[in-house]
Amino acid sequence: MASSTSREWSGSAGPSNERIMTYVRGFDEEIGGGIPPGHITLIHGPTGTMKSSLAYYILYNNVLEGRKGLYVTLEQDAESLADQMESLGMEIVAASKLIPIFDLSKGREKLQELDEKMRSLKKRVPNSPVAENGFLGIIQAKVEELKRKRGFDLLVIDSLEALELVANFPDRRKNLFDFFEWLRSLNVTAFVVSESTPDLLGFLRFQETFDEAFLADAIFELKMEIVNNVDVQRRIRCVKMRSVNHKTDYFTLIHENKWFEITKAIC
Numbered sequence: 001m002a003s004s005t006s007r008e009w010s011g012s013a014g015p016s017n018e019r020i021m022t023y024v025r026g027f028d029e030e031i032g033g034g035i036p037p038g039h040i041t042l043i044h045g046p047t048g049t050m051k052s053s054l055a056y057y058i059l060y061n062n063v064l065e066g067r068k069g070l071y072v073t074l075e076q077d078a079e080s081l082a083d084q085m086e087s088l089g090m091e092i093v094a095a096s097k098l099i100p101i102f103d104l105s106k107g108r109e110k111l112q113e114l115d116e117k118m119r120s121l122k123k124r125v126p127n128s129p130v131a132e133n134g135f136l137g138i139i140q141a142k143v144e145e146l147k148r149k150r151g152f153d154l155l156v157i158d159s160l161e162a163l164e165l166v167a168n169f170p171d172r173r174k175n176l177f178d179f180f181e182w183l184r185s186l187n188v189t190a191f192v193v194s195e196s197t198p199d200l201l202g203f204l205r206f207q208e209t210f211d212e213a214f215l216a217d218a219i220f221e222l223k224m225e226i227v228n229n230v231d232v233q234r235r236i237r238c239v240k241m242r243s244v245n246h247k248t249d250y251f252t253l254i255h256e257n258k259w260f261e262i263t264k265a266i267c
């Protein structure tokens, strides 16, 4: 198992209070050393706030410490995601074996194809996962198969809204509850990217009452802050993290020389 203390952070989390670090410089110290293993964390914010980049970055840096990841993308295709991560200084070729990208960006078309493949592999199984549980069933079956075959400690689902589009959640509250229960049953540390819509002024209107917020153990909120007539900065804050004494302040989030880092937001 990877050491929680070996690379950039030298805080106090030891084996008994192991943490999954974000490797966002300065941020882990503000959230009690990192995320407790097994937590489901929402990475929530409007478009362009670097949700996918941050999610991949967390996996990437944990993989360099010996963990394994799986990135499920339902929005951006794997190639464009990899290009973006390369441009942020991550060495994707080296990481790709340890963080396979399960590309569902072609939605239902890809899922149908996968369903047929799985059916022909399991000839004796009369009902495909799709027939039994719809498109969500095939995603879950494939993720479980990858867990059995390759194993992974960290999982990203990018994004919840795209998943809902392909999986169709007729009873959103119940379907979300079941989905989070399934995530927990995998016994991994999960990150669920979720979109929010900025209001007319361009500020994020964070709705603390949405169902996934109650279901998640932790929430990182990302937003764009208009600081004056010309400057806009990215911000991050930890809205909640169960069983951890963490700061809830907004910090300015920047990316420089392959690292994300925070600085104290002043305004």
Ligand SMILES: Nc1ncnc2c1ncn2[C@@H]1O[C@H](COP(=O)(O)OP(=O)(O)OP(=O)(O)O)[C@@H](O)[C@H]1O
Pocket (backbone or CB within 6 Å): 046, 047, 048, 049, 050, 051, 052, 053, 054, 075, 084, 087, 088, 255
């Ligand atoms: N090499 C880079 N260095 C710094 N910032 C970058 C770089 N490449 C992209 N960006 C920034 O990252 C943003 C996109 O990040 P990302 O795709 O992670 O955001 P997102 O919140 O997931 O967006 P979406 O809602 O479209 O999924 C770009 O709009 C750009 O501002």
Ligand SMILES: [Mg+2]
Pocket (backbone or CB within 6 Å): 051, 052, 053, 075, 076, 158
């Ligand atoms: Mg994204």
